[in-house]
Amino acid sequence: MKVNIPGREEVEIQNIVFDYNGTIAIDGKLLDGIKKNINELSDSFNFYVITADTYGSVEKELNGTNCEVIKIAKSSQDISKLDFIKSLGSSTTLSVGNGRNDKLMLKESILGIAILQDEGLSTDTLLNSDILVKSIFDVFSFLNDSNRLIATLRN
Template structure:
């Protein structure tokens, strides 16, 4: 997806990186409709879910979902997430998260989206994001219709 925003350089989104708990899952359980939403858009984007897997459920919950699951160590999670998106290419990656360990990832990718759902949102992460949304499904709406991104980000 190429996004051309008036007053800003255009950018291309190839990769979408989601945090797991608080973003696509609540208390280790995948939010209903996430697999279907990812699978529907999997021909247009490469999807990744990156997590320390606090509840030990990520692989089971995402087994029928067209995404790659990356489990990171419990220490220095913010650095692990940042290193991962750097490997993908910051200029082609949209990232989504809510926790303190997502703040660097959201700051450095071409588009960082903070999400405020049941788990809450770390203020530092919010300040490092480009957009705040109230639901993970708002992110999928952006991916389906870039005009929503344009309306939110234009000068």
């Protein structure tokens, strides 16, 4: 997806990186509709879910979903997430998260989206994001209609 945002350089998004808990799952359970949305968009984007898998449920919950699960150690999660974004190419990666361990990932990505759902949102993460949304489904709306991104980010 190429997006020409007035006042910014053209953005090309190839990779979508989701944090797991608090972003696409609540208390370790995948939210209804996530699998369908990812699978419908998987021809246009590479999807990744990065997590320390606190509840030990990520692989079971994402079974049948067109995404790659990246498990990281429970220590230094913020650095592991940052390093993963850099390895993908931060200039073509959009990331979404809510926890304090997501702040570096969101800052490094070409577009970082902070999400405020049931598990809350770290203020540090909010301050390192480009956009704040109230639901993960707002992110899918952006991916389905780039004009929403343009309207939010234009100068």
